[in-house]
Amino acid sequence: MKHISDMDLQRLMDNELNDEQINIITEHLSHCRECSERYRELTSLDRLLNTYPNIEPAASFTDNMIAQLNKKPSHGFIWRFAYAAAAVILTVISFYAGIHMYNDYHTAQNEKSSSNEFFASSTFSNYSDNSFSSIILDINK
Amino acid sequence: MNCTEKDFRTIIEEHKDMVFNISYKYTGNYDSAQDLSQEIFLRVWRYINNFRGDSSLKTWIYRIAYTTSINYAKKHNKLRAENGMIIGTMKSHDDPHRNILNKNIMQDIEKSVASLPNRQKMVFILKQYEGKSYREIGEIMNITEKAVENLLYRARLTLQKKLKGYL
Numbered sequence: 001m002k003h004i005s006d007m008d009l010q011r012l013m014d015n016e017l018n019d020e021q022i023n024i025i026t027e028h029l030s031h032c033r034e035c036s037e038r039y040r041e042l043t044s045l046d047r048l049l050n051t052y053p054n055i056e057p058a059a060s061f062t063d064n065m066i067a068q069l070n071k072k073p074s075h076g077f078i079w080r081f082a083y084a085a086a087a088v089i090l091t092v093i094s095f096y097a098g099i100h101m102y103n104d105y106h107t108a109q110n111e112k113s114s115s116n117e118f119f120a121s122s123t124f125s126n127y128s129d130n131s132f133s134s135i136i137l138d139i140n141k
Numbered sequence: 142m143n144c145t146e147k148d149f150r151t152i153i154e155e156h157k158d159m160v161f162n163i164s165y166k167y168t169g170n171y172d173s174a175q176d177l178s179q180e181i182f183l184r185v186w187r188y189i190n191n192f193r194g195d196s197s198l199k200t201w202i203y204r205i206a207y208t209t210s211i212n213y214a215k216k217h218n219k220l221r222a223e224n225g226m227i228i229g230t231m232k233s234h235d236d237p238h239r240n241i242l243n244k245n246i247m248q249d250i251e252k253s254v255a256s257l258p259n260r261q262k263m264v265f266i267l268k269q270y271e272g273k274s275y276r277e278i279g280e281i282m283n284i285t286e287k288a289v290e291n292l293l294y295r296a297r298l299t300l301q302k303k304l305k306g307y308l
Binding site for chain 2: 006007010011014015016041042044045046048049050051052053054055056057058061062064065066068069
């Protein structure tokens with residue numbers, strides 16, 4: 001015998017089945033002890049959970065709510081905004097400082113390499129024989 | 142929708158019980174329910190002019206209640222179900238032992254519901270306490286009816302295990 005699935009029992013309890021489906025399932029439940037026991041467990045849980053009462057909000061709820069609408073932003077909001085603004089400013093400053101340092105470094109590197117080239121071309125390259133003594137002689141001139 | 146403060150007062154009056162009940166059952170705590178209800182209505186106020194009437198106003202408020210509750214749970218990480226005010230609102234019985242037993246049952250139900258995973262909890266509250274159909278819940282939470290069924294089934298299975306002693 002094919003039993004009723006848990007989902008179908010749940011659908012039956014939740015009124016989510018059409019008349020034909022209800023008839024088929026209730027007919028099965030009338031002679032299947034196992035399925036009717038499962039359905040009984042499901043409905044007793046439902047009854048227990050329905051004893052959880054509704055709780056009313058305070059009588060002043062609506063007035064408090066309307067008062068909230070006209071409230072200025074809290075300090076918490078202002079501080080959060082201030083922190084966010086500070087973080088953005090710091091990020092921008094760090095970014096530009098980084099670019100500036102990068103440019104300085106490259107300018108220095110370029111100047112260094114061009115001065116080396118200058119020395120190489122103006123001083124030492126004149127001494128084609130590369131002899132140390134000729135350099136000394138030249139200095140002493 | 143052009144909403145004045147006066148219109149909004151009417152909206153609050155008409156929906157506050159529903160919003161508060163969802164919030165209470167979602168958080169399991171009176172103070173948190175108060176907080177969450179206020180957040181829901183503030184959001185309704187903020188976006189009411191965007192409401193185009195594609196669904197009923199009530200469905201739209203349910204939808205806002207759902208998204209606000211999920212965000213609230215994320216923000217507060219772990220919702221506390223203890224110290225609920227439900228005990229104070231229960232009708233007293235003549236028999237003190239019976240009264241204590243009922244308090245314990247209510248506290249256990251409250252804690253068990255509040256401790257369900259967020260989506261399961263919302264599906265369960267909308268079905269069990271708001272009497273919504275699978276289709277309506279799917280519309281509110283933007284999920285399929287099949288997903289509603291599965292979430293509801295898992296929620297009930299967990300509650301059945303947690304509340305076994307009372308069944």
